[in-house]
Amino acid sequence: MANRITRLLGIRHPIVQAGMSWASSNVALPAAVSNAGGLGVLAAGPLRLEDFIRTLDALAAATDKPYAVNIPLYRPQAAEILDAMVARQVPVVIASQGGPKAQLPRFRDYGAVWIQVVSTLEHARKAEAAGVDALVVVGAEAGGHPPANEVSTLVTVRRVLQEVSIPVIAGGGVADGWGIAALLALGADAVQLGTRFLLTDEAAVHDHYKAAVLAADVHDTALIGRRSLPVRGLRNAFAQAIFDAERDQIAQDDYDALFKKSSLKQAALDGDIEWGKVELGQSAGLVSQIQPAAQVMAQLVQELAQASTRLAGMELAAPHNHFDNQPL
Numbered sequence: 363m364a365n366r367i368t369r370l371l372g373i374r375h376p377i378v379q380a381g382m383s384w385a386s387s388n389v390a391l392p393a394a395v396s397n398a399g400g401l402g403v404l405a406a407g408p409l410r411l412e413d414f415i416r417t418l419d420a421l422a423a424a425t426d427k428p429y430a431v432n433i434p435l436y437r438p439q440a441a442e443i444l445d446a447m448v449a450r451q452v453p454v455v456i457a458s459q460g461g462p463k464a465q466l467p468r469f470r471d472y473g474a475v476w477i478q479v480v481s482t483l484e485h486a487r488k489a490e491a492a493g494v495d496a497l498v499v500v501g502a503e504a505g506g507h508p509p510a511n512e513v514s515t516l517v518t519v520r521r522v523l524q525e526v527s528i529p530v531i532a533g534g535g536v537a538d539g540w541g542i543a544a545l546l547a548l549g550a551d552a553v554q555l556g557t558r559f560l561l562t563d564e565a566a567v568h569d570h571y572k573a574a575v576l577a578a579d580v581h582d583t584a585l586i587g588r589r590s591l592p593v594r595g596l597r598n599a600f601a602q603a604i605f606d607a608e609r610d611q612i613a614q615d616d617y618d619a620l621f622k623k624s625s626l627k628q629a630a631l632d633g634d635i636e637w638g639k640v641e642l643g644q645s646a647g648l649v650s651q652i653q654p655a656a657q658v659m660a661q662l663v664q665e666l667a668q669a670s671t672r673l674a675g676m677e678l679a680a681p682h683n684h685f686d687n688q689p690l
Contacts (some may be wrong), residue, residue, distance in 0.1 A: 363375060363376055363666070363670075365486070365529065365551050365552075366529050366551055367496060367551035367552040368431050368473060368552070368677060369489040370473060370495060370496065370529060371401055371428050371454060372428045372453075373396075373399060373400060373401050373427070373428055374399030374400075375398075375399045375400050375659070375662075375663055376542070376546065376551060376552035376553060376583050377399075377400035377401070377514070377542065377552065377553060377555065377595045377659065377662055377663075377668075378400060378401045378403065378430075378498070378533075378552055378553065378554040378555070379391065379392060379395040379400060379402050379403050379546075379554070379556075379559045379655075380403060380432075380506075380532055380533060380554050380555060380559065381402065381403040381404070381405040381407070381430070381431075381432025381456055381508070382505075382556055382559070382560060382565070382641075383407040383408075383626055383630070384405070384407045384408055384566060384567055384622075384626065384627065384631060385405070385559070385560050385565040385566060385567050385628040385630065386402075386403055386404060386432075386565065387404065387405045387406070387408055387417070387441055387562070387566065388404075388417065388431055388566040388643055389409070389417060389420045389533075390563065390564035390566070390655075391419060391423045391427050391468065391565055391655055392404045392425075392430075393421055393424035393425045393656055394564050394654070394656050394659075395559065395659060396411075396427040396428060396429045396690070397425050397463040397645045397656070398656045398659035398660065399415050399427075399659065400654070401428060401429065401454065401552075402421075402425070402427075402428055402429045402430070403428065403429070403430045403431070403432050403456060404417065404418065404421055404430070404431045404435075405432050406431050406432060406433045406437075407409055407432065407433070407434050407437055408627065410448070410628050411439050411443060412438075412457075412571060413444065414443055415446050415608075418431065418446065418447070418450060418452070419450070419491070419685045420658060422450065423593060425530035428453050428454060429431070429452075429453065429454065430452070430453070430454035430455065430456050430477070431452050431454075431456070431498045432456040432457075432458070432479075433447070433455065433456070433457050433458075434457075434459045434460070435457055435458070435459055435460025435461070435462075435465075435635045436460050440460075440690075444465060445483075447469075447474070448468055448469065450470050450649045451473075451474070452474060453473075453474060453475065454457065454474065454475045454477065455469055455474055455475070455476045455477065456477045456478075457476065457477070457478055457479065457496060458478070458479035458481060458677065459507075460490075460555045460590030461492065462476060462478050462489065462492050462494055462598045463493070464617070465491040465598045466492065466493055466494070467506035467604060474507060475495045476494045476495050477494065477495060477496045477497065477498055478492075478494040478496075478497055478498070478617030479497075479498040479500060480498070480499055480500070480522075481499070481500045481501070481508060481509035481518065482511065483505075483516070483518075483521050483522055483525060486499060486522045486525065486526055490527070490528055492620050494528065495528065495529070496528055496529040496530065496531060496551070497526065497529070497530050497531065498531045498532075498533055498554055499515075499518060499519050499522045499523065499530050499531070499532055499533065499550075500515070500517065500518070500534050500554075501513065501515025501517070501518040501519065501532075501534035501535060502514050502518075502531060502534065502546075502585070502594075502596060503534040503535030503536070503558055503594075503644040503645065504514070504534030504556065504644055504647075505513050505525070505556055505560075505583070505593075505594050505595070505641045505642045505643035505667030506556065506593060506594065506641050506643075507591060507592070507593055507594075508534060508585070508592075508594050508643075510585070510588065510592050512585065513674075514534075514535070515532060515533065515534035515545070516535075516548065516592055517537075518534075518552055518644070519545065519548055519549070520548055520549065521530040521624075522552070523548070523549040524540050528644055529551040529552070529555050530549070530551055530602060531550065531551065531552040531553065532545040532548070532550035532552075532553050532657050533553065533554035533555070534553065534643060535643065535644055535645050536553055536555055536558075536645055537555065537557060537558040537645035537646075537648040537649050538558070538648060538661075538662065538665050539661070539662045539663065539664065539665020539666035539667070539668065539669055540665055540666075540668075541553070541645070541648075542555075542585070542662060542665075542666050542669075543665075543666050543673065544669075546666075547673065555645075556667075557575065557642050557645045557646050557649065558645065558647045558649055558658060558662075559658065560572070560574055560575060560642065560650065560654045561575060561646075561649050561651075561653075561657055562653060562654060562655040563652065563653065563654045563655070564655045566629070567629075568629070568631060568632065569632040569633070570633035570634075570635050571629050571630050571633060571638075571640060572652060573633060573635075574596055574598075574613060574635040574640055575596075575640070575642045575646050575649075576644040576646070576649065576650075576651075576652060578596060578642060578647060579646075579647040580644050580645075580646070580648070581644075581647070582596060582597055582642055582646070582647070582686050583596060583597065583642060583643065584597050584601055584605075585620045586600075586605075586620065586639075587604055587605050587623075588608065588620045589608065589614065589617050589618075590617065590618055593639055594641065594642070594643060594644070595639050595640050596634060596635070596640035596642060596643050597637075598636050598637070598640060599637055600624045600636070600637045600638065600639065601634040603620060604620065604621060606619055624637055624638055624639050625639055626637060626639045626641055627631055627639065629641075633690070662663050
């Protein structure tokens with residue numbers, strides 16, 4: 363399937379693996395996705411500079427296909443991470459949580475594609491005005507940091523598409539090719555999947571974390587930390603402590619301390635699925651097994667083809683008035 367995003371990125375399929383801290387902060391997952399024709403994404407968020415450089419060099423050696431680096435622009439050492447990306451001419455940048463304008467010229471100088479992650483129309487407009495090449499538009503179903511306004515992917519993406527002209531990659535609530543087809547039919551140019559690729563052999567998180575995500579149904583996540591920087595995560599002991607703090611209206615400083623006491627690393631690396639932040643999307647309930655990433659890619663492509671064939675086979679009937687043939 364070819365469209366303006368596959369041509370822009372040089373990929374075969376309109377499928378992007380989300381940058382997930384720890385899960386894709388390695389070589390194996392993004393390399394497998396890129397080698398299978400999607401866009402694999404190395405998550406720079408949790409990596410120290412020296413670890414990032416080593417991992418980035420290894421990823422470049424592991425694939426001759428396009429790949430991306432996801433960088434939260436607010437993180438410590440972001441400037442040094444960006445310098446390393448420029449020095450190694452990373453082909454695709456996926457940036458979040460910060461403005462792109464100051465960084466764009468030097469990435470453009472060597473031909474990089476810059477994609478900005480947004481979750482509201484306001485931020486989409488600002489990113490397009492800044493000159494980014496494409497957007498990842500994320501709805502409330504997504505894991506990690508979805509929009510606090512809780513507007514769904516279906517509505518958020520469609521609203522952004524009404525206002526912007528650059529390519530849009532839709533994310534949130536998708537775990538199979540049928541969901542990809544739905545968002546392409548909506549007008550998106552590609553689809554980003556996180557939770558589905560979290561449940562792969564190559565995702566570098568603790569087995570307890572994967573087991574908890576695999577066991578989750580579509581209703582087992584919640585937006586946690588509404589008075590801070592909320593995350594969509596598993597309803598566990600940490601989540602309940604936050605809900606209790608919100609109910610009791612504790613002081614903001616105490617609330618922030620409680621929220622920061624738990625971390626994604628605690629769950630993803632240490633396997634503490636009760637008190638760690640187990641970040642996952644609602645689409646976890648659509649996934650029934652852990653598979654190699656290449657196998658997931660093949661299944662997504664096959665399902666997308668099936669869904670596309672089904673849509674193409676539907677006849678658009680002429681408008682019919684129920685009363686046309688009724689006797690007077």
